[in-house]
Amino acid sequence: MSYQYDTVIYNVRIASMQDSEVPYGELLSHAIALKDGKIAALIPSDDSLGEIVKQAKSVIDATTLIPQNEGGTLKHPWLLPGFIDCHTHLVYGGNRAEEFEMRLQGASYVDIAQRGGGIKGTVEKTRCADERTLLNTAIKRAKRLCEEGVTTIEVKSGYGLDLDTEVRMLRVAKSLEQHLPVSIKTTYLGAHALPNEFAEDADGYIDFVCEKALPYIASQNLADAVDVFCETIGFSTSQTERVFSCAQEHGLPLKAHVEQLSDSKGAVLAAKYGALSVDHIEYLADSDIPHLAQSGTVAVLLPGAFYYLSEVQKPPIDALRAHNVPMALATDFNPGSSPLASILTAMNMGCVLFQLTPEEALRGATAHAASALGLHDRGVIEAGKLADLTLWDIETPAELAYCINGHRPAAVFKEGKQVQGR
Ligand SMILES: [Zn+2]
Structure with a gap:
């Protein structure tokens, strides 16, 4: 069977870092679909997530990547560009x-x-x-x-x-x-x-x-x-x-x-x-x-x-x-x-x-x-860009600049493949 997506990651808050009216270009309550190392789509969770999930070879509930959150009960983690x-x-x-x-x-x-x-x-x-x-x-x-x-x-x-x-x-x-x-x-x-x-x-x-x-x-x-x-x-x-x-x-x-x-x-x-x-x-x-x-x-x-x-x-x-x-x-x-x-x-x-x-x-x-670096294929979370992504157990993206040696990503994806995290 061929799938439309390689991976769908859901239960994330996205800091897209796109130019936007909202701080950090944030997209609350979204899922992200990856294909061939790139971001294929950003999907609001109220859309037919169930349908989209069926089209993915692998599906990741981002809350399960956060340590001490076995039941996935915490707030959704933040997803940022690598x-x-x-x-x-x-x-x-x-x-x-x-x-x-x-x-x-x-x-x-x-x-x-x-x-x-x-x-x-x-x-x-x-x-x-x-x-x-x-x-x-x-x-x-x-x-x-x-x-x-x-x-x-x-x-x-x-x-x-x-x-x-x-x-x-x-x-x-x-x-x-x-x-x-x-x-x-x-x-x-x-x-x-x-x-x-x-x-x-x-x-x-x-x-x-x-x-x-x-x-x-x-x-x-x-x-x-x-x-x-x-x-x-x-x-x-x-x-x-x-x-x-x-x-x-x-x-x-x-x-x-x-x-x-x-x-x-x-x-x-x-x-x-x-x-x-x-x-x-x-x-x-x-x-x-x-x-x-x-x-x-x-x-x-x-x-x-x-x-x-x-x-x-x-x-x-x-x-x-x-x-x-x-x-x-x-x-x-x-x-x-x-x-x-x-x-x-x-x-x-x-x-x-x-x-x-x-x-x-x-x-x-x-x-x-x-x-x-003259690179137009990365640096923001947007369909068509490389799926270089980091996932963080934080309440707001500002925490990353605020704290000294306080954070490491809960997961890292390089061109769609998970390379860090559990
Ligand atoms: Zn120098």
Whole structure:
């Protein structure tokens, strides 16, 4: 017998995260039908649920997935889109716990750099790490995100800087999909820092990125996007522009780390090139925001780095809101400035440190995070989108951003298959 649906999940309250008059795009008392890894239909429970259930190969009463609710007597659990962590650097060698310890014992940044710490230390350790070692540590880190209901992760290269290591990082990132129930989007971030072999020759390094590395990475389909660290301590706007135009020649979408430590006008440049996102943006000038609104560029907020570096300059949230620039939120998971393996904590930090509303924080880790990656097939609960779903034993979606380490999903579905929960 052939069924119209693979799975029907009923007794759920849905936070669809669609643009809607109602908070969280909520749909009370609905069932959801899944087929071939996608959402086939959203069905109000007062409709002929009995009929629909007969057309499904498997049927799940969501209340039975909640622990200590054997009889299914609790209120209906909430169903949300799977989270999307749209900015991470989670493939790297070693970690910087020792450096953290040294700093808190009073060592200066110069002391740490002299003892081989900082980003150069991570580059060294990443270059030395073989594929297996990089993969095993990356699996551990990505798993922490998945346990919280993350179903898509963006991973950047940028700790190899030479071609071999950058390629290895991107391959390792992509192969996480074979080990965890997650989609991976890779980003080539060659222009992250200046490697020792190009000391004092940033333009020479940009030549290497544009003439050798990027064309090879594009030809091997190793990256879904290209990113640049445009900053006084990173690369200038003219160097950034060279990488942007080279990436566009190779048909790769753009992202950029901009205005994290200074107003370098990277966001305006990124908007001019139609970048998918500008990330960090603490020092973004209000007057530059209309450029983002016009180009449809997403503002990616990274409160983990803001917190970890004890920054004080906040991104211009009110002005972004006023111009309807979509705001995404991510962990920036990296060893130096944001060793944060928790999208839920990033949401809490977005609310506490940047005064996002819990709804904005949730939208930032779902619908707007999808836009920051140029993905139109996920991030909201809607017929036709991927069936990447999380189920929560909560009274209101605001609880997810409110509580610190208070929640894990009762169940996670990746492309229609249940991958977590009982
Ligand atoms: Zn970053």
